[in-house]
Each structure stands twice: as C-alpha cells, then as structure tokens.
Amino acid sequence: MKTVKQPTLFQITWPLFIEIALHMSLGIIATLILSYYSDSAAAAVGVSNQVLNIFIILFNITSVGATIIIGQYLGAKRVQDARQTARSAFSINLYIGLIISVLVALTGKQLLGFFSLEGQTLVYGETFIKIVGLFLFLEAISLTLGAILRSHGFTKNAMYVTLLMNFVSAFGNVIAVLGLFGIPVLGVAGVAWSIVIARAFAVTLLFFVVYRKLSLRFRLKDLIQINRQDIKSIMNIGIPSAGEGISYQFSQLIITGFIATIGEAALSARVYVSNITMLCFLFSLAIAQGTQLLVARQVGAQQFEQAHARGVKTLKIAVFASFVSAVAIAAFGTSIMSLFTSSPEIIAIGIPLLWASVILEPGRALNIVLMGTLKSAGDVRFPVTIGVLSMWGIAVVVSYVLGLQFGLGLLGIWIAFSADEWFRGIFALKRWNGRKWVQYSLTKGESHEQNERRKATEAV
Structure with a gap:
C-alpha cells in the first residue's frame, strides 16, 4: 500500500485549477465549435447539458460523501477505513449510474419538452441527450475514481487524465463539425459520440492510476456485498451535500424555461454568457476544492482552529480573484462574445450580462468557498437548507418578477442570480465564523489510539 500524501494547498490546488479548467473547456469548446455549425445546435446542447447535469449531481451524492469521509479518516489515521469507503463508493455509484443511464436514454x-424547444433545435437536443445520456454511467465511475484520488492527495494524476480526455473530445468535436479526414460532417451526433468516447478513455485511465498509486482493486464481491455502514455514512453526508446542487439545477431548469419564453436569441445568449463566465469562478472552484480536502483532514485530526483560518484565507483570495476576472471579461465582452456568435442581437443581450457578472461573481466565490468548507467539516445540512430557501425564494421568484413581469429580460434574471449568491454567501460566512461545524466532525472525540483499541475489541 502506498503512503498517504500530506500535500500543501498549492500542491493540491494547481492541478485542480487545471483539471476544472479542462472540464469547463470541454463544454465551452463543444459550444464554440457548434456555434459555427448552428446557433440552434449550440442552444440545444446547452439546454441538454443542463438536464444531464441534474443526473450528474446525483452521482455527486456518492463522490462528495466519499471525499469528505475518506479525508476525515485519513486525517484521523484510519487508512483501512478510508480504503473500504472507497470500494463502497465505487459500487454504489456504478449501480446508480447504470439505472440513470437507462432512464435518461x-x-x-420528454425531459427536453419542458423547455418548449421546437423544430430543428428540438431534434438537435434529442439526438444529443439520448447518446450522451445512455453512457452517463461512465461519468458516475469517473467522478468516484477521481474523488478517491483527490482525497489521497493525487490531484495531479486526476488532472493528467482530464487533459487527455479533453484532447480526445476536442479532436472528435472538430472532426464531427468540420468533417476532416474524409469523414462526413456529423454535427451534434458526432459531438455527442466524441464526449462518450472521451469519458470511456478517462475511466480506463483512472482505473489504472488508482491501482498504481493506491494499490486499490475493486473486487466482484464489493459489487455484490456493499458494506451497509458505508452506505449509511456516505448517504448521510452525500445526500445533504448534493441536495444543494440538485436544488440549484432544478431551479436553473425553471429559470431556463422562463428564458425560453423570451426568445431563442435570449436562450442562446444565456448559453454563451454562462460558458464565458465560467472562467470567472474557475479559480474559486479550484482553491475551494483544495481547501475542502485540507479542511477535511484538519477536522479529522481535530485541528479546528487551523481549519477555520484556512477557510477564511481562501475566501479572501477567491473573492478578489473572481472580481478581477469578471471585470477583465466584461471589458473585452464584445470581442469574446464575437468568438461564439455573429448575431448582433445575441451580442447585444450578452454584454450587459457580463457587466452584471462583476457583482454576481464575488458573491458566487463567497458561496462556493464557504459552503464547500462547511460540507468538508461535516456540516452538510445547513448549506442545503439555506440553498433551497434562497434558490427558490430569491433566484426563481425574483427572476420571474424582474425578468418577465417587469420586462427586464435576462438582465433582470442576472440581478436575481446576484441576490441569491450573496444571500447564501453571507449566511455561510456567519456559520463558518460561528464554528458550529466543529460538532459535526466524524472523528471528534476519538483519537487514533482509541480507534485502534476499538477495532481490536471489535475483532475479538
């Protein structure tokens, strides 16, 4: 068995930054390439990805739960418990992935019918969601294996796999849309198959890396007899943790339905601007995830003051970085939007949204960092409670009022997004500084020596 690494925040974060950038660029590249093929195709794939993201968040129930539990176990020196949790997480997500793949396909x-897509846009969306949806189980496996690696400090290896996956996907996208090497133009279907092939390639590599770095094998008996206590522990952490994300995606689906009533230009603008502004919170996501891994270990080792200080320091960096990047993107907004579309109407709708993001993104950074650190400390119910109240009570309601009733369109919806992010972020800051999360540590009150005596007693 390999020695568990004790990485620094920088060692964890820079590979995460590149990995998240690569994951984001996967969608951005597909959208950019499809925009040259057809604005309708780009809009259809953007909407389809929103639907698929809901199911991907279900996979995060297991992977998030496993990440937190493994991290705290490693911090408490309970390495064998961490390895058993990893095996159970893999088995759980494989079954969930297979069920959801069949369901989506x-x-x-019917899932796309909610958005009132019509004509060729609906045809494009149906083609994409059926192909990618049938193989969603690959994403379930990938998320679990990546979580296991990152929990043990091997963020760099997960990054390399994502880099290769992106290369395969982007290369396939170009071939599908441009028809290179004598291959006919396949359009949306070709882009969908490129994503599937890239994910299959990534899963194969991740299995190899997990075995090489952790000497961890996934046995048939792990699939047949999943440890019941592991299921309970993972779900107790994972369901509330993922609940916030599930609520967010459903609220976004409702809001996308609002946008669809405004018009196809607004729908396309929303897809393009959402892809562009991903760059704003890229750094926040990376440093937040790195901090979560460290905080989980510090909480597991009962180093609560160090964990609190780490969260506050990360917060300051993330808010500043997101503000600067949002201003930079807005300043060059016309040029950036022109990369995605030549439509003056879509560009005109998108530019004010980029400037509105200057207010939105620091609030999002506040939310991302602190909600993540609370979850890694084991305080998983607070984020979902505040999240559900804010997403539906502020984001959805205010989007409808400002966007549709007051006629502000997408700008009104972006104002609602800003209010939602800042509301949740401020509550998370109060919770983090209040230190109530200390009581939720999975290993609180049990030292390593006590744990060893406990296991010896259980064996007898």
Missing part, C-alpha cells in the same frame, strides 16, 4: 425527449 428512454425519456430524453
């Missing part, structure tokens, strides 16, 4: 058209 069979109901893809």
Whole structure:
C-alpha cells in the first residue's frame, strides 16, 4: 500500500485549477465549435447539458460523501477505513449510474419538452441527450475514481487524465463539425459520440492510476456485498451535500424555461454568457476544492482552529480573484462574445450580462468557498437548507418578477442570480465564523489510539 500524501494547498490546488479548467473547456469548446455549425445546435446542447447535469449531481451524492469521509479518516489515521469507503463508493455509484443511464436514454425527449424547444433545435437536443445520456454511467465511475484520488492527495494524476480526455473530445468535436479526414460532417451526433468516447478513455485511465498509486482493486464481491455502514455514512453526508446542487439545477431548469419564453436569441445568449463566465469562478472552484480536502483532514485530526483560518484565507483570495476576472471579461465582452456568435442581437443581450457578472461573481466565490468548507467539516445540512430557501425564494421568484413581469429580460434574471449568491454567501460566512461545524466532525472525540483499541475489541 502506498503512503498517504500530506500535500500543501498549492500542491493540491494547481492541478485542480487545471483539471476544472479542462472540464469547463470541454463544454465551452463543444459550444464554440457548434456555434459555427448552428446557433440552434449550440442552444440545444446547452439546454441538454443542463438536464444531464441534474443526473450528474446525483452521482455527486456518492463522490462528495466519499471525499469528505475518506479525508476525515485519513486525517484521523484510519487508512483501512478510508480504503473500504472507497470500494463502497465505487459500487454504489456504478449501480446508480447504470439505472440513470437507462432512464435518461428512454425519456430524453420528454425531459427536453419542458423547455418548449421546437423544430430543428428540438431534434438537435434529442439526438444529443439520448447518446450522451445512455453512457452517463461512465461519468458516475469517473467522478468516484477521481474523488478517491483527490482525497489521497493525487490531484495531479486526476488532472493528467482530464487533459487527455479533453484532447480526445476536442479532436472528435472538430472532426464531427468540420468533417476532416474524409469523414462526413456529423454535427451534434458526432459531438455527442466524441464526449462518450472521451469519458470511456478517462475511466480506463483512472482505473489504472488508482491501482498504481493506491494499490486499490475493486473486487466482484464489493459489487455484490456493499458494506451497509458505508452506505449509511456516505448517504448521510452525500445526500445533504448534493441536495444543494440538485436544488440549484432544478431551479436553473425553471429559470431556463422562463428564458425560453423570451426568445431563442435570449436562450442562446444565456448559453454563451454562462460558458464565458465560467472562467470567472474557475479559480474559486479550484482553491475551494483544495481547501475542502485540507479542511477535511484538519477536522479529522481535530485541528479546528487551523481549519477555520484556512477557510477564511481562501475566501479572501477567491473573492478578489473572481472580481478581477469578471471585470477583465466584461471589458473585452464584445470581442469574446464575437468568438461564439455573429448575431448582433445575441451580442447585444450578452454584454450587459457580463457587466452584471462583476457583482454576481464575488458573491458566487463567497458561496462556493464557504459552503464547500462547511460540507468538508461535516456540516452538510445547513448549506442545503439555506440553498433551497434562497434558490427558490430569491433566484426563481425574483427572476420571474424582474425578468418577465417587469420586462427586464435576462438582465433582470442576472440581478436575481446576484441576490441569491450573496444571500447564501453571507449566511455561510456567519456559520463558518460561528464554528458550529466543529460538532459535526466524524472523528471528534476519538483519537487514533482509541480507534485502534476499538477495532481490536471489535475483532475479538
């Protein structure tokens, strides 16, 4: 068995930064390439990805739960417990992935029907969601294996796999849309198959890396007899943790329905601006995830003051970086939007949204960092409670009022997004500084020596 690494924040974060950038660029590249093919195709794939993201968040129930539990176990020196949790997480997500893949493939058209897509846009969306949806189980496996690696400090290896996956996907996208090497133009179907092939390639590599770095094998008996206590522990952490994300995606689906009533230009602008502004919170996501891994270990080792200080320091860096990047993107907004579309109407809708993001993104950074650190400390119910109240009570309601009733369109919806992010972020800051999360540590009150005596007693 390999020695568990004790990485620094920088060692964890820079590979995470590149990995998240690569994951984001996967969607951005597909959208950019499809925009040259058809604005309708780009809009259809953007909406389809929103639907698929809901199911991907379900996979995060297991991977997030496993990440937190493994991190705290490693901090408490309970390495064998961490390895058993990893095996159980893999088995759980494999079954969930297979069930959801069949479900999405069979109901893809009905799921898209909510957005009132019509004509060729609906045809593009149905093609994409059926192909990618049928193989969603690959993403379930990938998320779990990546979480296991990152929990043990091997963020660099997960980054390399994502880099290769992106290369395969981007290369396939170009071939599908441009018809290179004598291959006919396949359009949306070709882009969908490129994503599937890239994910299959990534899963194969991740299995190899997990075995090489952790000497961890996934056995048939792990699939047949999943440890019940592991299921309970993972779900107790994972369901509330992922609940916030599930609520967010559903609220975004409702809001996308609002946008669809405004018009196809607004829908396309939303897809393009959302892809562009991903760059604003890229750094926040990376440093937040790195901090979560460290905080989980510090909480597991009962180093609560160090964990609190780490969260506050990360917060300051993330808010500053997101503000600067949002201003830079807004300043060059016309040029950036022109990369995605030549439509003056879409560009005109998008530019004010980029400037509105200067207010939105620091609030999002506040939210991302602190909600993540609370979850890694084991305080998982507070984020979902505040999240559900804010997303539906502020984001959805205010989007409808400002966007549709007051006629502000997408700008009104972006104002609602800003209010939602800042509301949740401020509550998270109060919770973090209040230190109530200390009581939720999974290993609180049990030293390593006590744990060893406990296990010896159980064995007898």
